[in-house]
Amino acid sequence: MPETLSGLVTAGITFVFFCDMLRRCCPSELQQYLEKCITKLSGFLNPNIEISIREYTTGSHLKPHEAYGIVEAYLSVNSDGARKLKAQITKDNENKLLFSMDENQESVEVFNGVQVTWTSEKVSPPAQPAGSISYFSVPDRRCYKLKFPKAHKMMIMESFLQGHVMKRGREIVARNRQRKLYTNAHGEGYWSHIPFEHPATFETLAMDAEEKQNIINDLMSFTKGKEHYERIGKAWKRGYLLHGPPGTGKSTMIAAMANLLDYDVYDLELTSVKDNAELRKLLMATKAKSMIVIEDIDCSLDLTGQRKRMKKKKNKNKSENEETEMEAVSWSRSKVTLSGLLNSTDGLWSACVGERVIVFTTNHVDKLDPALIRKGRMDKPIEFSYCNYQGFRVLARNYLQLEKHSLFEEVEELMKEVQITPADVAEELMPKSDEEGAEQCIRNLIYTLHQRKSKLNGADADS
């Protein structure tokens, strides 16, 4: 029997070889017919299947294939057999090197007991026709090939490639990528971005420890809630309203949240959005695993339907007239309404795949329309307040690397009587010169607290 089989294979190969010879010397119709025969016959004889994952789409407009980048990332940690690797800066992060299989390398792995073989190839672009001049350099087209036994076709294509490789590859891509801070503040109706590199973390945030843990738990259970949101038929989004006086850490918290979740941040400047349609377009252009932030919502959108001041604080360099002009321009440019905002942040999200966190901040929660902050829209309000002793301890650790000091007690007593924002405490604890040590910084803070206390007492005496 084996002899019959090997005879058959030899005959097949001879036939394929013969057909190929014939094909080369025949007219094109016959060539095409013979090519089909060769493919059929070699398919019959070959016990393996090969899948190509190309770097670019074919055709005149070369577009990168997303799958190639994912497989490349997967193979960066799953190609033990490859002897030659190449190091390159990743597309999404210029600070990170990605090591992947060099051209013509091979790596074997076993999945569910089935052996699969990866190879990497480089396909040079077709030669330019003689005499033609091209001003553009055509990139080499690279390709990964996955070879596996035909008998396990469905398992390898679905469980291995679609499931395992795609999942692991995407995780590695996400890990390697540099997060981005998007803005629409240029007013052109699209997002532009810079790398997001804010260092804030929950650890460095001066806030009640229990409240902090509560927020962390809330965020983590949200990110793990895909199935829960699907089951209850709700869009996978969560809204936070951060409110409190200026300098109490609302923006810092946004950065800490984004760092914890590993999300991109879209800083939506409502006063730069022309109308509701543009707002919808901008929100539709946001990606999953992102945080959409609307700061100072009470200043960007007037809840009676009129536009308000563009700037919260007065710009010292501008005259009164210039300021009024700026406000007028902002008023006439933007026609975003409260209902437009609500429709965009509610209805639209159901159509979007992937999780999104939306954060509003305000200094005046009492001025907001109840429609904006009702349950279901803003799931979790978080209040920011003046600095207490616990907050001071966090800031002293951040700024002075101090866990304890004999002056702490005095700070604690003063903080019970005087209101001071974490921003002001941070300012005092920042050494102003190389000579200024940690103790001097605490003394500066104590001096400021005393000053405020006497002011307070003076005011009390006056009244």
Ligand SMILES: Nc1ncnc2c1ncn2[C@@H]1O[C@H](COP(=O)(O)OP(=O)(O)OP(=O)(O)O)[C@@H](O)[C@H]1O
């Ligand atoms: N809770 C905090 N923990 C740590 N640092 C803080 C905190 N609050 C303020 N800071 C410090 O003060 C600076 C200003 O804080 P932040 O911008 O977060 O305040 P905010 O509440 O967003 O103010 P605004 O309402 O004016 O936007 C920050 O850069 C940070 O250094």
Ligand SMILES: [Mg+2]
């Ligand atoms: Mg802020």
